[in-house]
Amino acid sequence: MKSNLNLNWLRTFEAAARHLSFTAASRELGLTQTAVSQHMKALEGQLGQKLFIRKAKSLQLTEIGRAYLISVRDSLEHIAFSTNGLFGPALETTIVVRASAAMIIWLAPQLASFQTAHPGIGIKLVTSLWQSGEEGHPVDIDILLAPQTHSDTRMVKLSDEFIVPVCGARTAPMIKTPEDLMAHAAIHVLGFDDHWARYLSARGLPNADISPRLIVDTSVAACELVAAESGCTIMINRFAQQAIASGRQIRIVGAPVDTGQAHYILQHKTGTAGSHVSTAFCEWLQTRF
Numbered sequence: 001m002k003s004n005l006n007l008n009w010l011r012t013f014e015a016a017a018r019h020l021s022f023t024a025a026s027r028e029l030g031l032t033q034t035a036v037s038q039h040m041k042a043l044e045g046q047l048g049q050k051l052f053i054r055k056a057k058s059l060q061l062t063e064i065g066r067a068y069l070i071s072v073r074d075s076l077e078h079i080a081f082s083t084n085g086l087f088g089p090a091l092e093t094t095i096v097v098r099a100s101a102a103m104i105i106w107l108a109p110q111l112a113s114f115q116t117a118h119p120g121i122g123i124k125l126v127t128s129l130w131q132s133g134e135e136g137h138p139v140d141i142d143i144l145l146a147p148q149t150h151s152d153t154r155m156v157k158l159s160d161e162f163i164v165p166v167c168g169a170r171t172a173p174m175i176k177t178p179e180d181l182m183a184h185a186a187i188h189v190l191g192f193d194d195h196w197a198r199y200l201s202a203r204g205l206p207n208a209d210i211s212p213r214l215i216v217d218t219s220v221a222a223c224e225l226v227a228a229e230s231g232c233t234i235m236i237n238r239f240a241q242q243a244i245a246s247g248r249q250i251r252i253v254g255a256p257v258d259t260g261q262a263h264y265i266l267q268h269k270t271g272t273a274g275s276h277v278s279t280a281f282c283e284w285l286q287t288r289f
Contacts, residue, residue: 005046010072012039013051017069020059093277094122099143101127102219102239103263107288114284121277140278142266143285155264156282159289162237162256163195168229172251175232178203181253185213185231187222195234195259202257226250263289
């Protein structure tokens, strides 16, 4: 017997043995029945053993064929598991969606409904901390926070956003008014530096001293600091609500204020997924807001 068996022959053997039909195997593999028969003859020739008992209207495995099927099936499954583990499962296509870390966490519990409706579409979620993206990794869809008055006609509005003050669960009972926030460390989030000023101004404190005591680069990090009773922050209401729902020990301690901003979808034509696939995700996403 020669080494280095043809992998296609082994796949054909597994399908034919499972169905006990060359015809059914040909349909599954997208081959002609003649090609399946030729694969099996070639495999039997290389092994020097008969794997099937061929009859006019039926197909049976020989004793050695049954034993060989177990080994072949285990080997093919091992290859599949290893491939999936290293490279991910084979899918029709994968959408690359870029958003803030807080938006990805907010979106995560809802993705199951999209995956149920579109089982052949994978989703790759990437964050971008003030970057335009990595070379060679095109993005299909951006979920962006932008002014409500923007003029980019390519962007589709998802929802206006509001900000709220957030404190740790132990600190929250001490916060009765906006002025009470000033007695605690102000946690600022890079990129949202105006949130403190915007919130306090809307609550009648336009000239409040809001020098940051702690600065972080994501709302997720700010939320963790708040939960650890390290200070208070101003964050987007939907993200605060999500954090509370997930069990974070934080509390909203004031009425929401309009940010003058909204979340939008931007669908890129240069992405790797087909336009119909990206459109399906965008349409689904609009139903979640």
